Amino acid sequence: MPTPARDARVYDAVIVGGGHNGLVAAAYLARAGRRVLLLERLDRTGGAAVSTYAFDGVDARLSRYSYLVSLLPKKVVRDLDLPFAVRKRDVSSYTPVSRGGRDTGLLVTGQAARTREGFRELTGSDREFASWQEFYARTARVAERVFPSLTEPLPTRAELRERVDDEAAWRMLFEEPVGTAIEEHFHDDLVRGIVLTDALIGTFADAHDASLRQNRCFLYHVVGGGTGDWDVPVGGMGALTDALADTARAAGADLRTGHEVLHIDTDGTRAEVTHRTPEGTEATVTARHVLVNAAPRALAELLGETPPDPPAEGAQLKVNMLLKRLPRLRDSAVDPRLAFAGTFHVAEGYAQLAAAYAEASAGRLPGSPPSEIYCHSLTDPSVLGPDLAAAGCQTLTLFGLHTPARLFAADNEAARDTLLKSTLAQLDAYLGEPLADCLATDAQGRPCIEAKTPLDLERDLGLPGGNIFHRDLSFPYAQEGTGRWGVETGHANVLLCGAGAVRGGGVSGIPGHNAAMAVLGR
Template sequence: MPGDPDVAIIGGGHNAGVAAAYLARAGLQVVVCEARDRFGGAVASEPVFPGVAANLSRFSYLVSLLPDRIVADLGLEIELRSRPVASYTPVGDDGILVERPEGDETAVSFARLAGSADYPAWGEFHDQLADIAAAIAPTLTEPLRPVDEVRAMIDPALWHGLVERPLGDLLRQRFGSDVVRGIVATDALIGTDTRLDDPSLRQNRCFLYHVIGNGTGEWRVPVGGMGAVAAEIERAARAAGADLRFGARVEAVREEGDNRVLELTDGTELRAGLVLAGCAPAVLDRLRGRTPAEVSEGTQIKINMVLRRLPRLRSGRDPEQAFAGTLHLHQSAGDLDRAAEAAEAGRIPDPLPCEVYCHTLTDRSILAPGLDAAGWHTLTLFGLHTPARLFRADPDRTRDLVRDAALRSLQHALAEPLDDCLATDLNGRPCVEAMSPLDIEAELGMPGGQIFHGDLSWPWLAGPDAPRTAAERWGVATDDPRILLCGAGAVRGGAVSGIGGHNAAQAVLELLDHRARG
């Protein structure tokens, strides 16, 4: 692409690709600068274990918040499949099963293990969440609405419980069972350094994003793995005419009149009238020569596994049912509170609250034909309450200790040793990869391994002041009108959604239209 671009984008994650596709389709010259040798950032797939032809989603793994509107606008050929089970939660030698759709087994397991009142309460609560999702999801790809306008769309009592009081209060009010409260609560704690009674309400914001995706809140499996999602977004951006450059690490951003200049490590300079930052706001601050504001750190352990077969469970539940949805381990509300207390005291929680799911029970295309025929599977484990600060003194040893704690949590639900089921790689090592927040920081440039680039924001205008600029209207503003956020750090930017990229592109087009009108 000759000459200086109209828009330069820092980082080649999925949000950057979405923004690039929209802007290039509108006729703008767009350059994307990605430091790594591939597109997609956390939305990527690759073989992890030598000699094992399984294409794993190493970082992110399920999709909920990617709006159908973006898929349709960009012509993305992406297949997202529903999992056959919503969740299974072992309880002693039994367990609570949540079918999809819910049926008699769900009702019986609730009655047997949670009491007769909690299942009707569960149904009522999820019906209310569905109403909230249907109301809020369409607004995520619109300019931010005033808080009063959004509040008017939601039942006042539920608004109070979800937006004005710690989520723990609402769950204790709605559910008698500690286990049921925990099944609901995990959506509030994923990747977030918080607890259910945190007065900051960051747990409430995390919960809201986890239950509103596409108006249903359902988390679906990307066929072909997350890499298939990244590849489609890359294809759309290139087809629109965007220039995607790999190995293009931005070292600094400086002002030069009406332009902003990206200085790359190879000495290249790019001048653009507008810059979109797909990196974390803290990274952008460093590139601009500023001291980054302190942000919350990542608090998750991610473990990828390949198995020759699925292990049997203590409960006797069919593994193909138990692992097909989200397998909740040590995630009662009490377990979650105790784990948070341990992490706050600087200890590794044990038992460690985890959730596990099996991609290959919904989509076997990520396995080579030989592994597919042999009945192999992948497992993804996501552990909570393992903040980056636990790892800083001795990262490698602590990662091993946390990995072992996570695998013990899984083993507790099994009727046979997990080791007997694990595949081994070309070198005879078990196919287990563990990534701490510090590993994620090193791999993806996310400070502290914070997968949301910082605390999530409410998806509306929280204050009384009207937005003054297009960037403020779309929730992508920085203090520089020529630099906009387009990644997870934007308002409504977390998770695999493309919303940050879409909204940054809309703000740019609105700004340029305003300039053209004089």
């Protein structure tokens, strides 16, 4: 076997993986005057935070894998002078339901009076709305106090508890299964389900799971930005990673795509990183620090160490669509442009979520798969070409819940097709016309729809088991072995800068920022 070519330069940092966190770390370090090399396996940077022309001959730039922004701190955007913006959604959510033989639903907006009326029409009283206001006022106070800590050195559990300064909130988010708080606060099954969904995005768990993995997922969904708002990236998610790549390059970082890292050797002071070039040859570079924007399991393999236990598997279906028009709703009282402007919940009542979890736990695809849908083009039409926008076309992205990777292991393609069919059937149950009649077609006359299972995400992006968080999320406080910033590993000069770090997950840039701060602090 030929000896890998050796680069004579010594880099201050080699970053493995060009997803958004790797790009954040590269930009911070290069702007601080460090010599930085970033190596990305794919032929582009951005990882899961990319925008793509997903359909042949169709001028629509879709956020293909990750959709909304909440956890990205304004501090990162300011520090790096990023030309990037988000837009707020006027509607929070719409959840259709059939009650008493009548098609209706719950529309939650930023207008309290209108939302109160919606709760009253659904439940017959103001009790659920009052509980809703109280519950989310409490999570908002937690968000204000916890979110700023995510870009600071890790607090201890006691320090974070003191910072939260609300024992009831601490108990419901950090100590008891979130299902307990949901059932204490709310009585209506549909309302309970709407609240629970934030605990299940990419997380396969029951509302009362003793592991509290659902609590950790819920916490990260309600603290983002210090408000819990989930906003639409202007220009699509790729606008963020393109801006990060441009900023890193302008500061002097060397970003190389098509370079797959094969091995990392380190003595704790210097490291050698061996990678395969686009030409198929091997090369080795030397660095004082290595920052790995990949899962902890992938890092162990690169170091030649025993991988940790397999991570919790991914449990989501991702579907991208382009429509000729938004479909009519069976609930004729709600304009589709309002219903789809926020998060459109499908089969996400509390009992429905529990039934889907039970079926998947038993090894079966859910018969009534729950999902939620976002129409980004209503908030940001710039993702559509002028002709598509003029014609009234809209994008739809669907995120399905409770579909763990194990259900696709025997035959991924067949299971994908079955799940997609039943997921769209659930949506059609609330529509006044079949969704298939609204789908646009590509240059070959094919419907503009694509679906990705956890195994597809593992293949396309290297996500272990399709887990969008790389492993179970962690509470944002220090535990044994987590280190000062939550990015440290068993090697002094090797750091995690991806979603598998403490305070990782989502499109946040937080692990990238924290890994860069750990390097600069040395």
